Amino acid sequence: MSLLKVTIDNIEVEVEPGTTILNAARKIGGSVVPPAMCYYSKLEGSGGYCRSCLVKISQSSAKDTRPMPKLVPSCRTAVQDGMVVLNTTSPEVMENRRAITEFLLLNHPLDCPVCDQAGECHLQDLSYEHGLEETNTIEERRTFEPIDIGELIKLNMNRCILCYRCVKVADQLTDKRVHGVLNRGDHSEISTYILNAVDNDFSGNMIDVCPVGALTDRTFRFKSRVWFTKPMDAHRDCNTCSGKTVVWLKGEEILRVTGRKDTYGELEEFICNECRFHKKKVSDWVIEGPRNIKRNSVISQNHYQNLKPTGDEPQKPE
Amino acid sequence: MQNLTNRSKVVSDKKMTFLEKIYLPAILRGMSITLSHFFRKKSTISYPEQTREFSKVYRGQHVLKRDELGRERCTACGLCAVACPAEAITMISAERKPGEEHLYREEKYAAVYEINMLRCIFCGDCEDACPKEAIFLTDRIVSSQYKRQPFVYGKDILVEPLDPEKRIDISARQTDAVRKFKENKKYAHNK
Numbered sequence: 001m002s003l004l005k006v007t008i009d010n011i012e013v014e015v016e017p018g019t020t021i022l023n024a025a026r027k028i029g030g031s032v033v034p035p036a037m038c039y040y041s042k043l044e045g046s047g048g049y050c051r052s053c054l055v056k057i058s059q060s061s062a063k064d065t066r067p068m069p070k071l072v073p074s075c076r077t078a079v080q081d082g083m084v085v086l087n088t089t090s091p092e093v094m095e096n097r098r099a100i101t102e103f104l105l106l107n108h109p110l111d112c113p114v115c116d117q118a119g120e121c122h123l124q125d126l127s128y129e130h131g132l133e134e135t136n137t138i139e140e141r142r143t144f145e146p147i148d149i150g151e152l153i154k155l156n157m158n159r160c161i162l163c164y165r166c167v168k169v170a171d172q173l174t175d176k177r178v179h180g181v182l183n184r185g186d187h188s189e190i191s192t193y194i195l196n197a198v199d200n201d202f203s204g205n206m207i208d209v210c211p212v213g214a215l216t217d218r219t220f221r222f223k224s225r226v227w228f229t230k231p232m233d234a235h236r237d238c239n240t241c242s243g244k245t246v247v248w249l250k251g252e253e254i255l256r257v258t259g260r261k262d263t264y265g266e267l268e269e270f271i272c273n274e275c276r277f278h279k280k281k282v283s284d285w286v287i288e289g290p291r292n293i294k295r296n297s298v299i300s301q302n303h304y305q306n307l308k309p310t311g312d313e314p315q316k317p318e
Numbered sequence: 319m320q321n322l323t324n325r326s327k328v329v330s331d332k333k334m335t336f337l338e339k340i341y342l343p344a345i346l347r348g349m350s351i352t353l354s355h356f357f358r359k360k361s362t363i364s365y366p367e368q369t370r371e372f373s374k375v376y377r378g379q380h381v382l383k384r385d386e387l388g389r390e391r392c393t394a395c396g397l398c399a400v401a402c403p404a405e406a407i408t409m410i411s412a413e414r415k416p417g418e419e420h421l422y423r424e425e426k427y428a429a430v431y432e433i434n435m436l437r438c439i440f441c442g443d444c445e446d447a448c449p450k451e452a453i454f455l456t457d458r459i460v461s462s463q464y465k466r467q468p469f470v471y472g473k474d475i476l477v478e479p480l481d482p483e484k485r486i487d488i489s490a491r492q493t494d495a496v497r498k499f500k501e502n503k504k505y506a507h508n509k
Binding site: 111112113114118221222224225227228298301 | 393394395396397399400411412413424425426449450
């Protein structure tokens with residue numbers, strides 16, 4: 001079948017039939033890509049919950065030139081030939097995104113100074129870009145006590161934005177589903193049900209897929225702020241996973257191990273718990289070199305030098 | 319060459335007169351200038367018996383504030399350290415244990431908090447960066463030492479005393495505009 005032509009923010013791109021608008025935008029890259037808090041390309045059926053990727057469609061297709069009546073989630077909508085999509089060029093979309101950000105922050109506590117995710121939190125990035133300085137709500141936020149899911153993972157339900165990513169990880173990566181979402185609407189919460197410990201080899205990946213600080217590494221808990229550690233690409237021979245990870249060093253000490261994340265904060269490969277939690281010695285790893293960190297990330301504040309160009313260095317004015 | 323100023327004088331080698339030769343008038347004129355300074359107002363003070371009046375927003379030694387219940391405000395978020403242009407601040411955080419709620423306001427606290435006063439340039443960026451109103455610069459002067467090590471101030475020096483009488487007053491550093499801003503309910507999430 002022939003490729004479909006779609007225009008996003010006045011940029012034309014040709015994609016395969018069945019591609020979503022979000023993935024078409026990712027093919028272009030840069031600021032055209034709508035933010036995604038719940039969509040995860042490696043997890044089947046993810047997306048559609050957070051609404052932060054809503055875009056405006058000013059022309060449905062080449063045959064039907066009418067605009068779509070309301071904003072559509074770009075992670076769930078497939079492109080059609082001749083579709084014209086407006087993302088950052090539409091004031092309506094940007095206004096809507098501001099409102100969605102406020103909506104996501106309704107119950108989210110402002111405990112970034114305490115949270116281990118701060119500095120690599122997608123919600124922090126989203127609210128920094130689209131949020132308000134002030135809040136319109138004075139009501140109490142819903143609160144939960146932090147729960148230990150097993151020895152290695154901490155669940156802080158206060159911070160959860162119900163993106164369902166971790167549930168999909170448990171569904172698709174592990175053979176036995178041990179946790180899910182209980183209750184409905186404003187009452188819904190991620191739970192292991194009667195505090196069943198998650199003891200699967202790949203359960204640690206739910207920490208990496210969590211866009212906020214709801215699921216955090218207990219072995220790294222309050223050890224250091226992310227921006228005081230130096231991320232290094234490293235690998236080791238592992239029987240269960242690829243063994244390709246990022247180790248976060250402070251001096252000569254490995255404070256934590258995570259998977260390698262791409263431009264959109266998605267894991268390139270899922271790693272096993274053995275690599276993530278139990279290999280905290282430099283001698284366990286073959287360190288390849290510094291990880292490429294975007295220069296607008298707070299992690300690069302740590303005088304962190306890139307050896308390879310990342311492509312987002314400041315451009316010389318012409 | 320063209321003169322740059324009109325103050326240049328042509329040097330001459332003419333003979334001195336008798337009055338000039340005995341030098342006395344010149345000496346007396348010089349002494350009178352010196353003596354007149356004895357009766358002028360002194361520009362120095364005898365510190366530390368006397369101290370000068372400081373600006374309300376003088377940036378001297380830091381203080382780590384406690385809240386009204388005497389709990390430490392600092393949560394070791396690291397923003398002061400990342401804002402510090404001189405890299406003078408280091409910290410190690412720890413988790414609050416049950417039963418320590420009266421000591422620390424948040425779940426996390428700074429177990430070690432050090433400022434190297436030799437590195438510090440007293441710019442006040444840490445004060446600006448702090449989201450918890452924990453660190454402030456005060457009008458106290460960092461005292462001199464004989465060695466370098468005592469200049470690394472730990473929590474024992476930085477945290478203000480628990481005794482309400484001995485708390486460090488920083489209210490002068492906050493203007494009415496700041497106080498009004500805090501009362502606004504729209505910004506209540508910043509507290």
